[in-house]
Amino acid sequence: MKRLSYQALKSLNDNSFRLKEAPERVLQFGEGNFLRGFVDYFIDILNETQSFNSKVVVVQPIANGLVSVLNEQEGLYTLYLRGFEDGEKVNRKRIISCISRGINPYEDFEAYLNNAKNPELRYIVSNTTEAGIVFEPKDQMDDAPPSSFPAKLTRLLYERFKVFGGEKGKGFVILSCELIDNNGIALKNCVDQYASKWNLGEDFTKWVTAENIFCSTLVDRIVTGYPREEAENLNAENHYEDKLINTAEVFASWVIEGPKTLADELPFEKAGLPVMIVDDHTPYKKRKVRILNGAHTSMVLAAYLAGKDIVRDCMEDDIILSFMKKTLFEEIIPTLTLPQEELLSFANAVIERFKNPYIDHELLAISLNSVSKWRARVLPSMKAYIEKFEQLPSCIVLSFAALMAFYTGTRIENGALIGDRKGKEYKIIDNLEVLEFFAKNSKALSRPEFVSAFASNEGFFGEDLTKYDGFVETVVNYLDSIDTKGMEAVLKGM
Ligand SMILES: NC(=O)c1ccc[n+]([C@@H]2O[C@H](COP(=O)([O-])OP(=O)(O)OC[C@H]3O[C@@H](n4cnc5c(N)ncnc54)[C@H](O)[C@@H]3O)[C@@H](O)[C@H]2O)c1
Ligand SMILES: O=P(O)(O)OC[C@@H](O)[C@@H](O)[C@H](O)[C@H](O)CO
Incomplete structure (x- = not known):
């Protein structure tokens, strides 16, 4: 059986929506089940219905992970959403095609940092578990990579600042999905701590605050991941082998605390997606x-x-x-x-x-x-x-x-x-x-x-x-x- 790829889908005459090429406008920390069953699903829908025209670059936050498998499948995977919708049983399959590639910063740190030079990049999303947003004092500016997620992000922000610090509108919208209180604020605090510890200068600190929006967000969807028992049958049914099949409930809710202007650039509401942009998510x-x-x-x-x-x-x-x-x-x-x-x-x-x-x-x-x-x-x-x-x-x-x-x-x-x-x-x-x-x-x-x-x-x-x-x-x-x-x-x- 062929491995899932754009070519395999073409040869199977699969006409479902796919977006192979588009600018990389989203950088995602985390390749886990949750983000692939939630944020990437939303972006895929925006690409299909709102011409969002964006690909996601996935960064593996720790040394072990799945980005190599993601790359073997050209970023493609199959998501099943199952449950009830308006009282009706639903079992909906979608091939998610918003991911362009995965980067393991432990193997190619330069490829990771190069994302900062991409003028199209605008959004950063993360879910690094409750353990991910921490200030790790041992992390150094010249570690390649530093161990913690906030330290890796600070390095990237600094590269961005060096290239685009003089231009308006080149900071990021940062959407934290970790299940900790005020995740966006906690992340920003860690970045500020690294900026100070690494002596990155006042101009950088000011730029981080003025040009970047750190949003605290609340996510809700039960994502149950790879269906071990069923995978063989699902692959046989699909006529391709997918090592990253993901399963989740149909219900979803994403509450993002941020300025109302975000609704203009992120057309979730227009797409009928269950995403709210609010003044206070608490x-x-x-x-x-x-x-x-x-x-x-x-x-x-x-x-x-x-x-x-x-x-x-x-x-x-x-x-x-x-x-x-x-x-x-x-x-x-x-x-x-x-x-x-x-x-x-x-x-x-x-x-x-x-x-x-x-x-x-x-x-x-x-x-x-x-x-x-x-x-x-x-x-x-x-x-x-x-x-x-x-x-x-x-x-x-x-x-x-x-x-x-x-x-x-x-x-x-x-x-x-x-x-x-x-x-x-x-x-x-x-x-x-x-x-x-x-x-x-x-x-x-x-x-x-x-x-x-x-x-x-x-x-x-x-x-x-x-x-x-x-x-x-x-x-x-x-x-x-x-x-x-x-x-x-x-x-x-x-
Ligand atoms: N699965 C769900 O239903 C669900 C729903 C809402 C929230 N969540 C939360 O999302 C998080 C991830 O869940 P998942 O189902 O995707 O798990 P997963 O095991 O599939 O993925 C975990 C991800 O977190 C990263 N990670 C693990 N430890 C880390 C660390 N110390 N620092 C940085 N990154 C680290 C991994 O690299 C991986 O990308 C969990 O904390 C969970 O509480 C899960
Ligand atoms: O994912 P955990 O391990 O933090 O918690 C287990 C569940 O309570 C959790 O995954 C919920 O299903 C989820 O938070 C629903 O959005």
């Missing part, structure tokens, strides 16, 4: 992180221990669905200040999205780094609930106990702590400090000591959770019940 972010990500993080660890493997199966289980609904409607939503109707409608839509018959969203994939996720996505709801109702939110506290039960293990192997579900081992992935805490303490301490030691670790939670009245005792009781009755029975009792 209410949307809070709603999404607390409700959607909060529902994931507060449910999946308990559900996994109760024997489930994917999100949809949880939605088909009355006990788990009731637990999630109680968490959402009685403990999370009452703590949010946005209009209730809007919150309820968002939460109901999330439940429908989790039921998506086409998407197998693995609980173990969502469980990655659950300690920092619980802190960022669930703890704020617990605190707001205690403040409002002067009592503990029972489902949220159970989710904390479920996290501890899920993380119970004593052996670390190849960077993962090994857990046990009814005699079957699973991998717990988080940062080493968290894994070592559990490996050392889960069995060595008494249960109250274990819960107190975990809950009081300010490095994990930013504060001491033992200060909340009854918190430790309730978690200990839940853990006792999980041990004696099993997770399913405890969830049923809720």
